[in-house]
Amino acid sequence: MTAGAVVITGAAGDLGRALTRSFLDQGRRVHGADLKPCPVAGVIDHxxxxTERDAVFALARRVAAEDGLAAWVNAAGLLAMTPVREASEADWQRLLAVNLSGTWHGCAAALESMIAAGSGGVIVNLGSLSGQLGYPGLHPAYGASKAAVHQLTKTYALEGAxxxxxxxxxxxxxxxxxxxDAFSNDQRARLIRANPLGRLGTMEDAVGAIAFLCSPQAAYITGATLPVNGGSFMP
Ligand SMILES: NC(=O)c1ccc[n+]([C@@H]2O[C@H](COP(=O)([O-])OP(=O)(O)OC[C@H]3O[C@@H](n4cnc5c(N)ncnc54)[C@H](O)[C@@H]3O)[C@@H](O)[C@H]2O)c1
Structure with a gap:
């Protein structure tokens, strides 16, 4: 990663907080961006x-001007546990707006500022196993939005390259x-039984993968969707 700050959307969430702590531990300046305050000490909280495209672009330009923008992680997201036949259109719109459009705005805004600065940069998007496999207990918009995020990643990788x-x-x-925790105990037990590594993932598992993708060790990796799934799906 080049010199400069990291922006993390969804910074108040479980993964966002863990990522914020990890980048702060690496000595990075971290700008957290969420609807809610991020409680991690040392974060610059926004x-x-x-879903507000102009506000996302304004944040990217401000961070780039003040600190330099080295990395942008799109971790804001919404999940809805809904039996498929009861899935509402309102939830469809909400999930696509945050998970897909929000990630698109983040990619576009970060790329614009990184290109303007001319120093390169790194963007990491939060996809999901749900974007690779069906799961009947989830609102169909969740997996659809995440599959689209995987695809969006490839297009922005080509443009960014x-x-x-x-x-x-x-x-x-x-x-x-x-x-x-939104999954029932039965659902969690079934997922653990079916998982080759025999457990659910942790926030640290995801943080490690994201930190790697942001690091110089991943300098020749772009356009990838890295599975963090204990071997439960091998695309
Ligand atoms: N936790 C998991 O099991 C899991 C698995 C696969 C993928 N993911 C993805 O990882 C990301 C982070 O998940 P998490 O576990 O931290 O979830 P979380 O619910 O703890 O955090 C999500 C954060 O996104 C924020 N957010 C929601 N709508 C927003 C908006 N319109 N603008 C700004 N912020 C908004 C919320 O306020 C929340 O702080 C999500 O994209 C999620 O889909 C999570």
């Missing part, structure tokens, strides 16, 4: 709705945390 900007995604399976 109120942001990722011409400017030294790498764009990748991670695709975690269910992680221990509040989103994982």
């Amino acid at each position: 109120r942001l709705d990722v 011409r400017h030294g900007v790498r764009v990748n995604a991670v695709a975690p399976s269910v992680l221990e945390g509040s989103m994982g």
